[in-house]
Amino acid sequence: MTDPSVVHAPAPAPDRIGRLGAGVRGLMQHAEEAAGLAQRPGLLQGLDPRAKVAGAFALILAAVATRSLLVLLALFVLATALAAASQISPARLARQVWIVVLGFTGMIALPALILVPGTPVLSLPFGLAITEQGLRAAAFLTGRSETTATLALALVLTTPWPQVLKALRCLGVPRAAVMILGMTHRYIFVLADLALDLFEARRSRLVGRLSPAEARRLATGIAGALFERALALSSEVHLAMIARGWRGEVHLIDDFRFRPRDGGALVLAAAILAGTVWAGSVWP
Known part of the structure; x- marks a missing residue:
């Protein structure tokens, strides 16, 4: 005692x-x-690295090029689903990407709420107001950052x-x-x-x-x-x-093998990119 x-x-x-x-x-x-995560069985782990890099670049380009918040939200959900199918949990994404990116881009996007001219939606003291266009600009900046960072992390963790x-x-x-x-x-x-x-x-x-x-x-x-x-x-x-002969080229013991599913993944990524550009022009 x-x-x-x-x-x-x-x-x-x-x-x-x-x-x-x-x-x-x-x-x-x-x-x-x-x-260790790159060696686990998963959707992205089973693809050819060239297909993954090219497909991730196409999806990132689609997220940057889209002019529709609905399409951007769909791309974010797709990136999260791809990560989950590759054994990357949402908790890990939130810890390593979502919270950090939200904090960083939030500080950048916050002034846009009142600095972007447009239709007022909420009045603030000192004659300031949050505009609809400012909310849209902040949502685009944050959504694009979250989506592209999620795709990049999924690529790096699975390859x-x-x-x-x-x-x-x-x-x-x-x-x-x-x-x-x-x-x-x-x-x-x-x-x-x-x-x-x-x-x-x-x-x-x-x-x-x-x-x-x-x-x-x-x-x-x-x-x-x-x-x-x-x-x-x-x-x-x-x-x-x-x-030891290093000249800037990367040499691996195992050669890459491009299989039909890799081609299908590339075609799907290209179709998503083309569809995103088309949907952005139809759905403002």
């Missing part, structure tokens, strides 16, 4: 270095989960990154652009792994809690050391890749 006269101090909150390290570990865990790069090359994307994407993706995880090592090494040498000023100074020092090591590492990795 505990003595009621003893006052227990509250557990100390995690320090800044611990939170930074937890964030980096979360990034690495997310990458592992995405790699290993090397296959995405090779599919881009097969579809005619310049080699320099593919090389930049590949190196950027690689360096993100190299730097994350390096930062995690620095955090763990620093934490193992600390005794007690740091003051806020010392924690900021320590975080700044780690950032400087990480930048310095990144510069040296980038040169070493580039030379090592050149020595």
